[in-house]
Amino acid sequence: MGMVDVLSHTLPTNLGYIAAYAMREGFDLEVWDYELEHFLAVKFLERVRDVQPAVIGFSCMTPTIVNGHHIATLVKRHFPHVITVVGGAHSSALPERTLEEFPFFDLVVNQEGEETFLEICRIVRDGDPVRGLVGTTWRDGKMIIREQSRPFIKDLDAIPFPARELYHMVGKQSGHSSRGFSNKLKSTEIFTSRGCPYKCTFCAITATFERTLRLRSPGNVFAEIEDVQKRFDIDHFVIADDTFGLEKGRLETLCEGFRSLGVKSWNCDTRVDCVTPEILRLMKESGCAKVAFGIETGSPRVVALNKKKIDLERAREAVHWAKEAGIKHIEGNFIIGSHPDETPKDLELTAKMIRELPLTFVSISVIVPYPGTPNYEIMMERGHIYSTDWSEYVMFGKAPGWRTEHFSPDDLLRYQKRLNRAFYLNPDYMLHMLLSIRSFSELGYYLKAGKAFIKWVGGGDVMSEGADKMDISDEGFYPAFVSR
Structure with a gap:
């Protein structure tokens, strides 16, 4: 956890x-959320x-893998x-490297x-060793073996709705589910699809879903919404x-x-050409x-380098169209150093674009070379990544342990704060939000x-207490006795 008053806090x-999926076959499971x-x-x-x-599973992104392993060690x-x-x-x-670095994980689900x-779960229930299972990377003595990939589930409608009863604690999270929507709201997340076919160089989704796109049927999505409305009295859906x-x-x-189901409020991320x-x-x-629109940069040159495949004029139109449609909040997502070859001139075009657009919020992050992204490969090859402490691989809150071709770590952080400060501390913006x-x-x-x-733009520590x-x-801890 950290910076929960600035960043989004999502549900597991x-x-x-x-x-x-496992409960449908009679297995008992619990979800323990240590972001909550x-x-x-x-x-x-x-x-x-x-x-x-019998089994404990850990869901870890890059900056949480170290803490996940601390727990596995215990x-x-x-x-x-x-x-x-x-x-x-x-x-x-990085399945093989994960097991090499973190010896108390027994296997990786790829x-x-x-x-x-x-x-x-079936194998463990039957008392057999988990060896040679498709879709895993595992240990065989000192050897680490990566098995062949498991095919993706073709029919997403065949997957049962998430077991929200295991983790859904309305009003208990800090921060917001999405900028503009406090976690004090009765909100929940819903996925209508998995994956993305695009090849943006900064995006790590390929590690999980490659370049595939699978869609749930609208009817299946509506059935989940009805189920959630009945069970949890939801005010807001995060798509x-x-x-x-x-x-x-x-x-x-x-x-x-x-509209037919009477959904009160929802938000989404999409492309400007959608x-x-x-x-x-x-x-x-x-x-x-x-x-929220992923724009990343105001430079056409960097758009091409990123392989984003959007037109910046269309981005401007999309933001103005959303404003004209009366959508309450419009967010633009930008990245400082979104491609390792971005220059100060490119960044000035980004700053200019942010100033010109009628946005309610911006997310201006620093590039993070997540494993599995082309940017990671480029920056590793150039020797621009200094840190192998995965807990530092965050977009906000810490100075990066890497550089790009034209920006030092301090430059990246300085530009991030400068652009955020220029947007959010603009007097006209603050008056508009207040009203x-x-x-x-x-x-x-x-x-x-x-x-x-x-506090953050001023250089203070905004990590949550204890985060x-x-x-x-x-x-x-005494294994044989309950602590009183």
């Missing part, structure tokens, strides 16, 4: 899917002792018979997890697709369904309260986020 919906709860080693070990799991120290499984974008990109994790609306005609069908004025009006009418507030709850949200932001300080001491 990926784990909800994996859990539901502060991790205390003794309390964790007591839970493990009381539950007595498990193996006290419960060596428990199988520890790790999955996620990082281990999928890429999509539902089928493979279910098969692991968590990597890119919403890629198939022509599908976005319109989904919007019609959202929307038209008509589509954006339909989105607004169906409850869309925010749309848009409609409740004390909303006022409290913006005041808290604003305070954290000002980087997991309590991994097992002193005081």
Whole structure:
């Protein structure tokens, strides 16, 4: 955890899917979310002792893989018979290296997890060793073996809805589900698709889904919305697709369904070439309260280097169309150093574009060379990556342990703060946002986020208290006794 008053805090919906897939066959699962709860080693070990799991799975992105392994180390120290499984974008990109670096993970689930994790549960239940399983990387003595990839699930409608009952604690998260939507709202995430066919050099999605795109049927999406509305009384849906609306005609069908189902509010991320004025009006009418566009740069040269395949004039049009449609929040996502060859001149074009667009929010991050991305390969080849501490691979909150061709680590951080400061501390912007507030709850949200932001741009530490300080001491844990 960290910077939760500035960044989004999402639910473990990926784990909800994996859990539901195994629960359908009678397996008992629990989801423990240590982005929601502060991790205390003794309390964790007591839970493990009381539950007595046969398998513990860890979902780790690049900056959380180190802490994930800290927890796996505790498990193996006290419960060596428990199988520890790790999955996620990082281990999928570097499966062999993950097992080399982190000896207390027993095996990696490569890429999509539902089928493979279910098969692991079956094997362990039957008392057999987990060896040679398709879709895994595992240890055979001192050897590390990567098995062939498991085919992706073709029919997403065949996957049960996420087991939200295992993790859905409305109002317990800090920060926001998406900028502009406090986690005090009754919100949840929903995926209508998996994957993205584009080849952006900075994006790590290829590690998990390669360059595939699979879509759920609109009817299946609507059935999940109805189920969630009945069980959780949801006020806001976060459409968590990597890119919403890629198939022509599908976005319109989904919007019609959202409207028919009485969806109160929803937001999404999409491409500027997926929307038209008509589509954006339909989105607004169906409850869309925010749309975020991935633009990344204001330089046509860098767009081409990124292989983003968008036209910047279309980006300008899309933002203005969203404004004209009356969508409350419009966000532009930008990256400092989105390609390693970006220059100061390119960055000035980005700053100019941000100034000119009628955006409600911006996300201006620093490039992170995530394993599995072309940028990682380029920067490794050039010797521009200095740090192998994966916990430092974050877009906000820490000075990067890498450089690009034209920017030092300090340059990257300085430009990030400069562009964020120019946008959010603009007096006209602050007055506009103040006048848009409609409740004390909303006022409290913006005041808290604003305070954290000002502290960050001023050089202060805005990590949540204890966020980087997991309590991994097992002193005081007694395996045979319940601690009172």
